[in-house]
Amino acid sequence: KLSLPPKSQLQDLKGRRAAPRGWAANMAFCSPHTTTSLRSPCTTIPNSGFRQNQVIFFTTRSSRRSNTRHGARTFQVSCAVEQPIVIGLAADSGCGKSTFMRRLTSVFGGAAEPPKGGNPDSNTLISDTTTVICLDDYHSLDRTGRKEKGVTALDPKANDFDLMYEQVKAIKEGKAIEKPIYNHVTGLLDPAELIQPPKIFVIEGLHPMYDERVRELLDFSIYLDISNEVKFAWKIQVS
Numbered sequence: 720k721l722s723l724p725p726k727s728q729l730q731d732l733k734g735r736r737a738a739p740r741g742w743a744a745n746m747a748f749c750s751p752h753t754t755t756s757l758r759s760p761c762t763t764i765p766n767s768g769f770r771q772n773q774v775i776f777f778t779t780r781s782s783r784r785s786n787t788r789h790g791a792r793t794f795q796v797s798c799a800v801e802q803p804i805v806i807g808l809a810a811d812s813g814c815g816k817s818t819f820m821r822r823l824t825s826v827f828g829g830a831a832e833p834p835k836g837g838n839p840d841s842n843t844l845i846s847d848t849t850t851v852i853c854l855d856d857y858h859s860l861d862r863t864g865r866k867e868k869g870v871t872a873l874d875p876k877a878n879d880f881d882l883m884y885e886q887v888k889a890i891k892e893g894k895a896i897e898k899p900i901y902n903h904v905t906g907l908l909d910p911a912e913l914i915q916p917p918k919i920f921v922i923e924g925l926h927p928m929y930d931e932r933v934r935e936l937l938d939f940s941i942y943l944d945i946s947n948e949v950k951f952a953w954k955i956q957v958s
């Protein structure tokens with residue numbers, strides 16, 4: 720997961736070139752020491768034990784152990800793993816969020832499909848670079864619960880913004896999440912699905928910008944402002 724510079728550019732701290740033969744094997748035996756840039760935000764790189772923007776010093780072991788001809792040297796490698804970009808797409812129901820997202824993800828590459836082998840009623844779409852989740856999955860009340868409390872899905876009280884924030888933040892830090900599923904067929908909250916951090920993470924729904932903490936995590940925000948006239952015309956056109 721770490722991006723090592725090409726062999727031709729790898730130098731030790733004295734500016735000497737790495738041994739041309741066996742440098743990769745040598746690195747495999749080395750012990751890492753890290754430091755963090757004070758100016759950069761730091762996030763964990765999945766499965767690496769390192770954090771983004773850390774500078775890692777690898778000190779190689781003696782030549783005998785690593786089977787190369789040169790002695791111990793220290794190399795500096797910067798972690799340059801990109802954080803997922805988070806896009807928030809907000810609009811009322813029936814304003815074309817799914818249609819817009821299908822077109823956008825195809826521009827980013829690959830057809831968008833639900834998670835393979837998962838819940839057939841999942842609202843998630845995954846393509847080569849992009850994962851789109853629907854914020855309806857953060858409804859804190861199911862259909863019956865909303866009816867009993869006399870609130871609609873648009874009411875902030877019917878949505879779990881704490882969980883939304885924690886999970887969007889986790890994705891941005893490169894961590895996988897267990898996201899709940901709101902089942903539009905049954906009106907119930909289904910068991911969670913595993914979402915891995917993608918290159919581009921889109922959160923679409925009624926309230927991607929309502930909670931200040933979630934808003935702060937967005938790299939881009941899109942609001943589809945569709946008049947009722949147009950929205951109803953689209954619906955009638957289908958039925």
Ligand SMILES: Nc1ncnc2c1ncn2[C@@H]1O[C@H](COP(=O)(O)OP(=O)(O)OP(=O)(O)O)[C@@H](O)[C@H]1O
Pocket residue numbers: 810811812813814815816817818819953954957
């Ligand atoms: N640009 C468009 N031109 C014509 N029709 C459109 C356009 N965008 C969406 N529609 C139509 O409007 C309807 C609603 O679109 P869509 O399902 O994408 O909205 P949505 O915001 O995802 O809805 P919901 O939140 O209810 O799932 C669909 O029938 C779709 O085909």
Ligand SMILES: O=C(CO)[C@H](O)[C@H](O)COP(=O)(O)O
Pocket residue numbers: 811812855862872901902903904906924925
């Ligand atoms: O799509 C929606 C909001 O984006 C629905 O209005 C909301 O999720 C409630 O769903 P349902 O009417 O199926 O109980």
